[in-house]
Amino acid sequence: MPVSIATAREISRLCDEPSWLLESRVQASDLFDKLPIEKSSLYTRQTDLRGINLLDFDPLGIVSERSFKAESESTTTASGNCITILAGKVTEQHLSQQLVNNGVFFGDLYSSLAQQPNLIKPVLVDKAIAPDDDKFAAYNQAFYNSALVLHVPKGLVVNDPFRIRYFMDDSEKAVVSRIFVVAEPESQMTLLLEEYSKSSTPASNSLYSNSVELHVGEGARIWFQELQNTDERTIVLTNRKCRCRRDSHVSWTIGYMGGAYTKSRIDSDLLGEGSTSEEMEVVFGTREQKFDLNSNVTHVAPHTKSEIISRGVLRDTARTIFKGMLRIGKDARGADSFLAEHAMLLNPQARADSIPALEIATNEVKASHSASVAQIEEEQIFYLMSRGIPENEAEKLIILAFLEPAVRRIPVEEVKTALVDLVEKKWTSNTNSLPEENTRMK
Amino acid sequence: MTSYLQIQDLHVSVEGKQILKGLDLNIQQGEIHALMGPNGSGKSTLANTLMGHPRYMIEKGNILLNGESLLDLSADKRARKGLFLAFQYPVTVSGLSVSSFLRNAYNAVRQNGQGEKKKPPSYLEFKRVLNEKLKLLEMDETFINRYLNEGFSGGEKKRAEILQLAMLKPSIAILDETDSGLDIDALRVVADGINKLAGKELGIAIITHYQRILRYIQPHHVHVMVDGRIVRSGGSELARDLEEKGYGWIKENK
Ligand SMILES: Nc1ncnc2c1ncn2[C@@H]1O[C@H](COP(=O)(O)OP(=O)(O)O)[C@@H](O)[C@H]1O
Ligand SMILES: [Mg+2]
Numbered sequence: 001m002p003v004s005i006a007t008a009r010e011i012s013r014l015c016d017e018p019s020w021l022l023e024s025r026v027q028a029s030d031l032f033d034k035l036p037i038e039k040s041s042l043y044t045r046q047t048d049l050r051g052i053n054l055l056d057f058d059p060l061g062i063v064s065e066r067s068f069k070a071e072s073e074s075t076t077t078a079s080g081n082c083i084t085i086l087a088g089k090v091t092e093q094h095l096s097q098q099l100v101n102n103g104v105f106f107g108d109l110y111s112s113l114a115q116q117p118n119l120i121k122p123v124l125v126d127k128a129i130a131p132d133d134d135k136f137a138a139y140n141q142a143f144y145n146s147a148l149v150l151h152v153p154k155g156l157v158v159n160d161p162f163r164i165r166y167f168m169d170d171s172e173k174a175v176v177s178r179i180f181v182v183a184e185p186e187s188q189m190t191l192l193l194e195e196y197s198k199s200s201t202p203a204s205n206s207l208y209s210n211s212v213e214l215h216v217g218e219g220a221r222i223w224f225q226e227l228q229n230t231d232e233r234t235i236v237l238t239n240r241k242c243r244c245r246r247d248s249h250v251s252w253t254i255g256y257m258g259g260a261y262t263k264s265r266i267d268s269d270l271l272g273e274g275s276t277s278e279e280m281e282v283v284f285g286t287r288e289q290k291f292d293l294n295s296n297v298t299h300v301a302p303h304t305k306s307e308i309i310s311r312g313v314l315r316d317t318a319r320t321i322f323k324g325m326l327r328i329g330k331d332a333r334g335a336d337s338f339l340a341e342h343a344m345l346l347n348p349q350a351r352a353d354s355i356p357a358l359e360i361a362t363n364e365v366k367a368s369h370s371a372s373v374a375q376i377e378e379e380q381i382f383y384l385m386s387r388g389i390p391e392n393e394a395e396k397l398i399i400l401a402f403l404e405p406a407v408r409r410i411p412v413e414e415v416k417t418a419l420v421d422l423v424e425k426k427w428t429s430n431t432n433s434l435p436e437e438n439t440r441m442k
Numbered sequence: 443m444t445s446y447l448q449i450q451d452l453h454v455s456v457e458g459k460q461i462l463k464g465l466d467l468n469i470q471q472g473e474i475h476a477l478m479g480p481n482g483s484g485k486s487t488l489a490n491t492l493m494g495h496p497r498y499m500i501e502k503g504n505i506l507l508n509g510e511s512l513l514d515l516s517a518d519k520r521a522r523k524g525l526f527l528a529f530q531y532p533v534t535v536s537g538l539s540v541s542s543f544l545r546n547a548y549n550a551v552r553q554n555g556q557g558e559k560k561k562p563p564s565y566l567e568f569k570r571v572l573n574e575k576l577k578l579l580e581m582d583e584t585f586i587n588r589y590l591n592e593g594f595s596g597g598e599k600k601r602a603e604i605l606q607l608a609m610l611k612p613s614i615a616i617l618d619e620t621d622s623g624l625d626i627d628a629l630r631v632v633a634d635g636i637n638k639l640a641g642k643e644l645g646i647a648i649i650t651h652y653q654r655i656l657r658y659i660q661p662h663h664v665h666v667m668v669d670g671r672i673v674r675s676g677g678s679e680l681a682r683d684l685e686e687k688g689y690g691w692i693k694e695n696k
Contacts, residue, residue: 386493386529404538
């Protein structure tokens, strides 16, 4: 049975949701029906969802198979602060006692609503990611079957990263997930998000939809690090948004390795004076993978600063589209915005398109962008080979070197290492497989 | 066994244009040869062809290392058999550090292609050798953290080539204009480096347009190349004659 508004109602019922949450789902479901695949006329031509029907995937099955909440927190064997979600089901959940005592919340949405309704309800009502942002946001908010909250109280600096891991299994299921992060003023945290596929037996496609909201209070800092490494039958749809208050900072790192078709959007809203965002994006596409990546930075307040560094390597017939939009509003004097999108093609059939755009409504700002698409250079390969390095290794070193301007900026050392590892493994195997335990981020 | 490189009646074309027109040359481990010739005579074409650059087409002739033809071998295999080329124009690879590049090359040449896979030397072992060579060539340790040839001065690029030569320990090295674009101090340092590496273990062909470097390095044999052929060979006195009389003299007396 294809998904419909009845599906949204049923998920809500099974999750025992209050009526205001159900209302949101219904509204989102309605928008999902109405919205076109691509809202922006800038990109209409580039968006290509042929052959993918979101209605074919079932977001309901995994809800009815289980209770929404973690089975039992005592089943956890994990160390560190982590939540593992296997086929939509929380299988591991751990938060150190010290952080619990410090008032940190890291768990599912319904527990959060029960424990601290005054905190999380306004966030949900506020809708930083609005259901009419695009069709995929609407889908996510109508049919989510998993939702997590991370809340770090005022002034608390958490050095150990919080980890969320998703393992998809390959059926016609839809894992539809939402993550809400609330960083109170002056707090600091690192969130590592990883997505993998559990099984590698060929089967039908699955869908992974996620939305991430970062609410960054005054002077707070969030390092959001994501490695997307699902298999090549997974449709990946993600919307992420940060709202940065005065003097806060968000650092996004996203490694795109997996997925059949990835549609990803990042919005950085710099609302408070002096707030900053940076985004390091690394793509390695092989075979028939497609990546449709959209980054928007909106400078609302004065003296805000942003940087986007995107590097993509495409092999075989893989394709990527980078859509970067820098908006500097009328009050954002002294804003400083930079966008660089560079791609390297390893095959004549691979393709990369770059569509950078600027909208500037005030003077006295700095804004620049650069974009390029290049082939791997024959002279570089010959140079490395002349030193005894076999051709395949030489190419690998050259693509890693090409990715380096983004990789070296990754602020978390283990993410940097894990990402390079994933690229190297994928280079050799040409496919995304479930990594052995030791190659995942620890 | 002494390694030797034989170049026999070599004819090479690039993009349909005939550049080398029947070139013969033998280089043995332990010998220093100077290969001189005016611009455009085909010196770099010879160097690139020896190393196996895919753009250079061999129309006729052969290249043998220790009696075995190299023609069917890719550049990496030639390198692993002990051939080295110091590039006239070393290639920049932004994002690849000198140390990571050297480590990969160092490990690769130790896989000599004879079938059995040798265990790569440990990082510490590699670092030890690298530091020793840096010292030998009077190079700063921080040099290896830079990206390969990116933003290098002319002198740094050529020194980096000699550093690679020192690390990879080939039996035959072709140095293509390792002296050009250097000021006199840089030239002295590079020449010192080459002298330190020369010896029984290494056969060298110094390709040069000028005579300058031969004041620092004494070649056993000098060859003059004009229009894709070696037109005259002799001892080091030939270099002196050239210096006095110029290439015109050779062309007139061919
Ligand atoms: N890759 C190339 N493509 C086209 N022509 C080339 C190439 N390499 C060399 N040539 C030509 O071959 C001739 C010899 O060049 P080269 O070998 O560089 O001489 P040298 O090193 O002695 O100055 C020149 O006419 C040059 O233009
Ligand atoms: Mg030359």
